[in-house]
Amino acid sequence: xxxxxxxxxxxxxxxxxxxxxxxxxxxxxxxxxxxxxxxxxxxxxxxxxxxxxxxxxxxxxxxxxxxxxxxxxxxxxxxxxxxxxxxxxxxxxxxxxxxxxxxxxxxxxxxxxxxxxxxxxxxxxxxxxxxxxxxxxxxxxxxxxxxxxxxxxxxxxxxxxxxxxxxxxxxxxxxxxxxxxxxxxxxxxxxxxxxxxxxxxxxxxxxxxxxxxxxxxxxxxxxxxxxxxxxxxxxxxxxxxxxxxxxxxxxxxxxxxxxxxxxxxxxxxxxxxxxxxxxxxxxxxxxxxxxxxxxxxxxxxxxxxxxx
Amino acid sequence: xxxxxxxxxxxxxxxxxxxxxxxxxxxxxxxxxxxxxxxxxxxxxxxxxxxxxxxxxxxxxxxxxxxxxxxxxxxxxxxxxxxxxxxxxxxxxxxxxxxxxxxxxxxxxxxxxxxxxxxxxxxxxxxxxxxxxxxxxxxxxxxxxxxxxxxxxxxxxxxxxxxxxxxxxxxxxxxxxxxxxxxxxxxxxxxxxxxxxxxxxxxxxxxxxxxxxxxxxxxxxxxxxxxxxxxxxxxxxxxxxxxxxxxxxxxxxxxxxxxxxxxxxxxxxxxxxxxxxxxxxxxxxxxxxxxxxxxxxxxxxxxxxxxxxxxxxxxxxxxx
Numbered sequence: 203x204x205x206x207x208x209x210x211x212x213x214x215x216x217x218x219x220x221x222x223x224x225x226x227x228x229x230x231x232x233x234x235x236x237x238x239x240x241x242x243x244x245x246x247x248x249x250x251x252x253x254x255x256x257x258x259x260x261x262x263x264x265x266x267x268x269x270x271x272x273x274x275x276x277x278x279x280x281x282x283x284x285x286x287x288x289x290x291x292x293x294x295x296x297x298x299x300x301x302x303x304x305x306x307x308x309x310x311x312x313x314x315x316x317x318x319x320x321x322x323x324x325x326x327x328x329x330x331x332x333x334x335x336x337x338x339x340x341x342x343x344x345x346x347x348x349x350x351x352x353x354x355x356x357x358x359x360x361x362x363x364x365x366x367x368x369x370x371x372x373x374x375x376x377x378x379x380x381x382x383x384x385x386x387x388x389x390x391x392x393x394x395x396x397x398x399x400x401x402x403x404x405x406x407x408x409x410x411x412x413x414x415x416x417x418x419x420x421x422x423x424x425x426x427x428x429x430x431x432x433x434x435x436x437x438x439x440x441x442x443x444x445x446x447x448x449x450x451x452x453x454x455x456x457x458x459x460x461x462x463x464x465x466x467x468x469x470x471x472x473x474x475x476x477x478x479x480x481x482x483x484x485x486x487x488x489x490x491x492x493x494x495x496x497x498x499x500x501x502x503x504x505x506x507x508x509x510x
Numbered sequence: 511x512x513x514x515x516x517x518x519x520x521x522x523x524x525x526x527x528x529x530x531x532x533x534x535x536x537x538x539x540x541x542x543x544x545x546x547x548x549x550x551x552x553x554x555x556x557x558x559x560x561x562x563x564x565x566x567x568x569x570x571x572x573x574x575x576x577x578x579x580x581x582x583x584x585x586x587x588x589x590x591x592x593x594x595x596x597x598x599x600x601x602x603x604x605x606x607x608x609x610x611x612x613x614x615x616x617x618x619x620x621x622x623x624x625x626x627x628x629x630x631x632x633x634x635x636x637x638x639x640x641x642x643x644x645x646x647x648x649x650x651x652x653x654x655x656x657x658x659x660x661x662x663x664x665x666x667x668x669x670x671x672x673x674x675x676x677x678x679x680x681x682x683x684x685x686x687x688x689x690x691x692x693x694x695x696x697x698x699x700x701x702x703x704x705x706x707x708x709x710x711x712x713x714x715x716x717x718x719x720x721x722x723x724x725x726x727x728x729x730x731x732x733x734x735x736x737x738x739x740x741x742x743x744x745x746x747x748x749x750x751x752x753x754x755x756x757x758x759x760x761x762x763x764x765x766x767x768x769x770x771x772x773x774x775x776x777x778x779x780x781x782x783x784x785x786x787x788x789x790x791x792x793x794x795x796x797x798x799x800x801x802x803x804x805x806x807x808x809x810x811x812x813x814x815x816x817x818x819x820x821x822x823x824x825x826x827x828x829x830x
Contacts, residue, residue, distance in 0.1 A: 340521070340524065340525070340528070343521075343525055344525045344528050344529060344532075347525050347526075347529060347806050347809040347810055347813075348529065348802075348806070348809075349765050349767040349768040349771075349805055349809075350765075350768055351767075351768045351771050351772070352767055352768065352771065352786060352801075352802065352805070355771070355786070355787060355790055356533070356536055356537070356790055356798065356802075357536065359540060359790050359791065360536055360539050360540050360541075362541065432655060436657045439657055440657065440659065440772055443659050443772065444772065444775065444787065459657075459659065459660060459663065462663060463659075463663055463776060466663055466666055466667060466671075466688065467666075467670075467671060467688060470667040470671055473660070473663040473664070473667070474664070474667075476660075477656075477657065477660030477661075477663070477664065480655075480656075480657055480660060481652070481655050481656050481657075481660075484654075484655035484656075485651060485652070485655040488651065488654065488655060
């Protein structure tokens with residue numbers, strides 16, 4: 203199939219391959235990344251969010267679930283309670299701070315999981331070719347033909363909503379993009395001399411893939427992954443919003459938004475702040491992703507084109 | 511060409527069959543039993559005999575492979591079966607009642623998004639690093655980072671709660687309801703929400719596509735043979751830049767369900783997305799399975815069409 207120079211499936215156009223255009227050295231890429239103001243802002247914001255998540259018990263003024271303020275049901279923001287109270291008279295600021303934990307946990311673990319699956323599937327398919335490639339590509343295509351959120355809803359309903367369900371379900375479904383990108387790159391790498399040399403030296407396939415193929419595709423994968431963390435955080439909050447994510451009373455941004463939706467006309471302030479946190483977090487990760495892409499891929503081929 | 515087409519169609523069919531099998535299996539793995547869902551657990555005393563009778567009526571007592579082939583066979587004949595939960599209502603009827611709402615919603619939203627995004631995307635690329643470039647960048651970055659359900663909630667708070675409180679009825683528009691489609695004003699907020707997301711993506715794609723074309727040789731040639739800048743832009747750059755833009759639009763149409771599931775649930779719109787979530791939560795196997803297959807077919811067909819359109823429009827691509 204020689205078709206579509208611009209992939210119809212919105213696949214980010216990744217650098218043709220590491221190697222043929224002298225990839226930037228580590229030092230230069232780092233300098234370029236740190237020269238990018240937006241990327242620095244993104245990095246600082248993410249560091250702040252990580253601190254917020256790790257030290258939530260110290261930072262949050264109250265307990266997210268147990269501190270119930272009698273008679274304060276749905277009361278709006280004040281100096282002592284900058285985000286006000288929710289419909290169960292809990293301090294919203296504390297709940298939003300604790301929500302950072304879930305967002306980052308799901309965002310990072312699901313990303314790592316999907317990268318692992320995607321790289322393995324893509325590398326194996328691209329390296330071996332033949333019927334292995336056909337089968338794996340068919341699985342990848344099938345996965346990409348599912349509307350993702352619909353699949354997530356069904357799977358979350360099947361497994362029963364919980365934190366681990368959310369992480370597993372997202373991680374197990376968003377890997378298809380990595381598989382496609384890695385497969386395409388590995389197919390072009392496979393014919394290179396250094397792979398042939400390794401094979402001639404008698405290296406096992408597994409070793410060749412791990413030692414020679416995977417490191418060469420990591421650049422693209424890192425860029426893609428950093429751009430995907432944000433959309434995974436949105437997916438997580440969407441699941442919680444529909445009641446299929448992490449269960450209440452655990453504080454999650456999507457869960458608070460779902461409370462906010464239920465009381466949107468009576469207590470409109472509930473829905474405001476968790477949404478702002480989501481936007482800030484997703485923007486920060488996207489800025490980092492853009493910065494990494496510009497630093498690692500000077501040809502500017504990777505386009506961020508939207509959410510999954 | 512024709513062998514390529516056959517290959518692609520066969521592959522597409524295979525993907526659809528695989529998806530239908532997977533959905534069938536996944537739905538049976540769901541905890542709970544649709545029979546109890548229908549009868550309401552523990553509310554009415556029911557005998558085992560009654561339960562068995564309902565099972566037999568729905569064919570749930572037969573072995574799973576048989577159930578699958580029965581369902582798939584009917585589907586091929588265009589018979590979607592009956593809803594398990596809304597007993598007796600044909601699934602086809604439920605889907606056909608919901609489709610116009612989802613389709614119209616997305617049609618309006620996409621129209622708004624195209625009208626706004628393409629001119630701004632072109633302007634941002636042509637006047638790179640101007641205020642219009644920065645503004646469109648901010649808008650599209652924010653649009654991509656904002657969850658559509660939160661935007662929906664904020665618009666409800668603003669336009670259905672505070673605007674009437676502060677300003678009373680708006681001229682021409684009147685009052686915007688927070689939920690539902692009882693009046694035409696009900697369409698306004700959902701269309702804005704979906705359009706924002708589409709706009710953010712389209713603007714970025716348009717800008718990128720135009721930027722990639724501007725430094726190319728044929729553009730320089732067009733300029734150097736004395737064509738007016740405006741003509742170069744429209745005839746040579748924009749017309750070529752539309753190719754990736756059209757692809758993205760096709761892709762968004764194929765994945766219409768992803769975009770509307772949550773928005774329809776926030777605004778309580780009786781479209782496909784709402785039907786889907788309700789059916790999953792109520793274990794309505796028939797409806798969920800049919801919807802998934804319908805959308806899988808849509809995705810496969812649109813993917814195939816985009817590839818073909820590409821080959822037709824761009825003579826450099828040869829299909830083999």
